[in-house]
Amino acid sequence: xxxxxxxxxxxxxxxxxxxxxxxxxxxxxxxxxxxxxxxxxxxxxxxxxxxxxxxxxxxxxxxxxxxxxxxxxxxxxxxxxxxxxxxxxxxxxxxxxxxxxxxxxxxxxxxxxxxxxxxxxxxxxxxxxxxxxxxxxxxxxxxxxxxxxxxxxxxxxxxxxxxxxxxxxxxxxxxxxxxxxxxxxxxxxxxxxxxxxxxxxxxxxxxxxxxxxxxxxxxxxxxxxxxxxxxxxxxxxxxxxxxxxxxxxxxxxxxxxxxxxxxxxxxxxxxxxxxxxxxxxxxxxxxxxxxxxxxxxxxxxxxxxxxxxxxxxxxxxxxxxxxxxxxxxxxxxxxxxxxxxxxxxxxxxxxxxxxxxxxxxxxxxxxxxxxxxxxxxxxxxxxxxxxxxx
Numbered sequence: 142x143x144x145x146x147x148x149x150x151x152x153x154x155x156x157x158x159x160x161x162x163x164x165x166x167x168x169x170x171x172x173x174x175x176x177x178x179x180x181x182x183x184x185x186x187x188x189x190x191x192x193x194x195x196x197x198x199x200x201x202x203x204x205x206x207x208x209x210x211x212x213x214x215x216x217x218x219x220x221x222x223x224x225x226x227x228x229x230x231x232x233x234x235x236x237x238x239x240x241x242x243x244x245x246x247x248x249x250x251x252x253x254x255x256x257x258x259x260x261x262x263x264x265x266x267x268x269x270x271x272x273x274x275x276x277x278x279x280x281x282x283x284x285x286x287x288x289x290x291x292x293x294x295x296x297x298x299x300x301x302x303x304x305x306x307x308x309x310x311x312x313x314x315x316x317x318x319x320x321x322x323x324x325x326x327x328x329x330x331x332x333x334x335x336x337x338x339x340x341x342x343x344x345x346x347x348x349x350x351x352x353x354x355x356x357x358x359x360x361x362x363x364x365x366x367x368x369x370x371x372x373x374x375x376x377x378x379x380x381x382x383x384x385x386x387x388x389x390x391x392x393x394x395x396x397x398x399x400x401x402x403x404x405x406x407x408x409x410x411x412x413x414x415x416x417x418x419x420x421x422x423x424x425x426x427x428x429x430x431x432x433x434x435x436x437x438x439x440x441x442x443x444x445x446x447x448x449x450x451x452x453x454x455x456x457x458x459x460x461x462x463x464x465x466x467x468x469x470x471x472x473x474x475x476x477x478x479x480x481x482x483x484x485x486x487x488x489x490x491x492x493x494x495x496x497x498x499x500x501x502x503x504x505x506x507x508x509x510x511x512x513x514x515x516x517x518x519x520x521x522x523x524x525x526x527x528x529x530x531x
């Protein structure tokens with residue numbers, strides 16, 4: 142393995158560790174941790190990286206075994222890259238048939254070698270004061286960032302999207318799924334905001350269509366009881382199925398249960414002629430094998446027939462926000478819209494659903510409707526709060 146490949150592998154393993162555990166690799170891994178990560182990788186990719194290999198890689202990267210050089214196979218590197226990219230699960234047989242060129246690893250490696258500073262090779266210098274100091278500084282910065290973003294006593298994570306560079310998003314625990322590269326490249330075109338686009342796709346089942354949301358930005362939910370909150374700016378859907386909001390999922394393949402809440406445009410009334418409407422909508426789904434999701438919330442914000450002045454609608458949708466709170470099997474939905482950011486949330490409804498979300502996603506979509514326009518969505522803020530379960 143060349144030095145550049147080794148540096149890319151080190152970075153890749155560190156990112157895989159963050160995705161699995163939600164925090165940076167700080168040292169060698171225990172047998173239990175290694176087995177957990179191995180199982181997590183297999184469950185998400187359908188491919189195997191043995192727990193002993195995971196343990197050895199972590200020890201090498203942590204510098205506890207600098208005399209032993211690791212040499213992971215290209216298949217292992219591709220599996221790790223698939224896990225980090227949240228790629229759809231496959232099997233070893235299908236990969237050998239369709240992707241024997243290991244595209245995920247080589248794409249990841251090339252991106253590291255061309256766009257980012259490589260991680261330092263462990264063992265290239267003794268574990269001296271400089272490395273100890275460096276680890277201490279990184280730990281201190283991590284604690285400072287945590288305390289900075291933490292609301293007194295409750296907030297687990299917050300992101301104001303001051304930087305949306307790929308590396309900044311990854312360092313904050315985000316990863317993107319089903320990347321549409323040309324639109325993803327425009328995510329930072331409004332400084333200080335994350336720009337998504339209402340791209341073709343949906344997790345609403347449709348015959349002949351694979352459930353997919355393009356440029357879905359995901360992160361792990363570490364606890365059972367939480368509140369997820371997102372703030373949007375100047376998002377005014379004007380055509381059917383255009384929407385943006387929060388998606389909660391049990392897994393990242395759309396096989397398990399999910400709940401999504403969004404601001405959307407609706408002009409479908411079963412053949413009846415009615416003015417279009419801008420709505421807050423929430424959908425629950427049992428996942429694979431269930432063809433009928435349930436619309437659990439449909440709240441009309443504005444009727445385009447009752448309010449023809451689009452400037453007035455735009456004023457009132459200058460800022461919009463959603464908040465989903467989960468305690469046990471009860472989900473509580475809140476929203477806020479207004480001309481300024483200083484607005485209060487209002488409860489829309491509560492819903493009981495036997496679901497244990499493990500991932501939160503920020504999304505924008507327009508369904509599988511070719512005629513509907515792709516429009517931008519400005520995401521200003523996201524927060525994930527810990528909540529008491531009692």
